[in-house]
Amino acid sequence: xxxxxxxxxxxxxxxxxxxxxxxxxxxxxxxxxxxxxxxxxxxxxxxxxxxxxxxxxxxxxxxxxxxxxxxxxxxxxxxxxxxxxxxxxxxxxxxxxxxxxxxxxxxxxxxxxxxxxxxxxxxxxxxxxxxxxxxxxxxxxxxxxxxxxxxxxxxxxxxxxxxxxxxxxxxxxxxxxxxxxxxxxxxxxxxxxxxxxxxxxxxxxxxxxxxxxxxxx
Amino acid sequence: xxxxxxxxxxxxxxxxxxxxxxxxxxxxxxxxxxxxxxxxxxxxxxxxxxxxxxxxxxxxxxxxxxxxxxxxxxxxxxxxxxxxxxxxxxxxxxxxxxxxxxxxxxxxxxxxxxxxxxxxxxxxxxxxxxxxxxxxxxxxxxxxxxxxxxxxxxxxxxxxxxxxxxxxxxxxxxxxxxxxxxxxxxxxxxxxxxxxxxxxxxxxxxxxxxxxxxxxx
DNA sequence: GTCTATATATAGATAGAC
DNA sequence: GTCTATCTATATATAGAC
Numbered sequence: 001x002x003x004x005x006x007x008x009x010x011x012x013x014x015x016x017x018x019x020x021x022x023x024x025x026x027x028x029x030x031x032x033x034x035x036x037x038x039x040x041x042x043x044x045x046x047x048x049x050x051x052x053x054x055x056x057x058x059x060x061x062x063x064x065x066x067x068x069x070x071x072x073x074x075x076x077x078x079x080x081x082x083x084x085x086x087x088x089x090x091x092x093x094x095x096x097x098x099x100x101x102x103x104x105x106x107x108x109x110x111x112x113x114x115x116x117x118x119x120x121x122x123x124x125x126x127x128x129x130x131x132x133x134x135x136x137x138x139x140x141x142x143x144x145x146x147x148x149x150x151x152x153x154x155x156x157x158x159x160x161x162x163x164x165x166x167x168x169x170x171x172x173x174x175x176x177x178x179x180x181x182x183x184x185x186x187x188x189x190x191x192x193x194x195x196x197x198x199x200x201x202x203x204x205x206x207x208x209x210x211x212x213x214x215x216x217x
Numbered sequence: 218x219x220x221x222x223x224x225x226x227x228x229x230x231x232x233x234x235x236x237x238x239x240x241x242x243x244x245x246x247x248x249x250x251x252x253x254x255x256x257x258x259x260x261x262x263x264x265x266x267x268x269x270x271x272x273x274x275x276x277x278x279x280x281x282x283x284x285x286x287x288x289x290x291x292x293x294x295x296x297x298x299x300x301x302x303x304x305x306x307x308x309x310x311x312x313x314x315x316x317x318x319x320x321x322x323x324x325x326x327x328x329x330x331x332x333x334x335x336x337x338x339x340x341x342x343x344x345x346x347x348x349x350x351x352x353x354x355x356x357x358x359x360x361x362x363x364x365x366x367x368x369x370x371x372x373x374x375x376x377x378x379x380x381x382x383x384x385x386x387x388x389x390x391x392x393x394x395x396x397x398x399x400x401x402x403x404x405x406x407x408x409x410x411x412x413x414x415x416x417x418x419x420x421x422x423x424x425x426x427x428x429x430x431x432x433x434x
Numbered sequence: 435g436t437c438t439a440t441a442t443a444t445a446g447a448t449a450g451a452c
Numbered sequence: 453g454t455c456t457a458t459c460t461a462t463a464t465a466t467a468g469a470c
Binding site: 020160 | 317320321331366369373380383385406408409
């Protein structure tokens with residue numbers, strides 16, 4: 001296969017740097033150095049740092065919208081809903097720079113504010129719909145009053161478990177095992193609402209608890 | 218009473234600015250302008266921006282440790298535990314700049330990383346102890362396996378509901394009514410574990426759901 | 435304790451040769 | 453498409469008068 005184009009390597013390196021150290025702490029000089037190109041060359045592809053950030057947001061949004069559009073072929077199969085959740089979770093991880101320090105992000109690229117708000121509204125609608133299917137299928141028992149708070153907490157924990165764990169880890173880099181921790185935190189939000197049947201399944205070897213670290217993250 | 222000293226006004230204004238726009242986006246020039254003093258004067262009190270940030274962290278840590286040291290006089294009284302939770306919640310709100318963008322914070326003041334890790338460890342131990350009292354008293358029924366995930370999610374939601382809501386609000390400033398929303402999100406984490414007795418009490422007029430906005434925040 | 439004026443460093447961005 | 457050299461703006465920080 002062809003060697004990755006410079007533009008793509010810039011995006012890849014920037015994503016990693018932004019995720020780890022935050023959008024505002026990473027300089028264009030550092031990005032160029034990491035990619036192994038000159039700073040002038042970087043500006044050939046992205047005339048403003050804002051454009052770089054926006055291009056990464058584009059990718060994030062596209063991935064979120066694919067996930068949102070997804071549907072459960074068989075809502076009675078718990079593995080499918082867990083897979084669906086894992087999709088959200090993996091995307092939130094891959095583009096965690098968006099959530100972390102969103103204030104600085106929007107200050108750098110103000111146009112993203114509206115786009116992010118629209119995106120999250122659509123994403124919430126999608127997850128509301130899918131959760132509805134799962135409840136309909138009898139896997140979960142959630143009183144109507146609890147639906148919205150539950151959805152919001154799922155989003156919050158999926159997006160922000162990283163900061164919490166990084167703090168406890170004294171800033172050590174997070175690895176695959178930590179991803180498992182995060183995903184379990186999300187699943188923990190659902191545990192009290194499991195039907196009896198599902199409760200048994202969750203503790204069976206078939207439950208794909210630990211396999212998040214094997215997914216593309 | 219005496220007019221507030223300049224140093225205190227600097228701290229107050231900085232806290233507000235950092236909370237709203239993030240540590241790395243706020244400049245010393247902007248702080249001085251907000252306080253109504255000259256930039257040179259600002260540097261008379263804090264020779265480095267890092268010292269300013271550290272002083273605010275000191276206040277945060279002190280407040281957290283006071284809250285952590287607190288105990289429930291009567292663990293069978295649900296209002297007391299809710300008050301305890303509200304204490305955590307209010308502090309997390311007042312110093313939300315610490316959680317939001319913690320990467321940039323630690324890059325600016327590396328010494329805070331270790332302190333924050335130690336502080337959160339103590340805080341977790343404290344909330345673990347108090348939650349234990351409440352469970353002992355029969356107000357909540359939490360399986361031992363769920364205790365740690367629950368505590369972690371309480372911390373995550375308490376610290377990060379703001380970013381989530383700000384996104385949905387299209388960046389509008391958050392107000393007291395939004396604080397209620399956040400606190401309800403935290404309480405929602407506990408709702409599935411309520412004893413029957415407590416469940417009734419929660420829906421009674423005595424339940425101090427809405428009064429978080431009257432607290433000092 | 436507060437101000438004015440100045441210094442230093444560096445991040446973001448451009449021009450033009452190759 | 454990539455590099456070298458350079459420019460501009462500005463954030464942090466200091467010196468010294470008042």
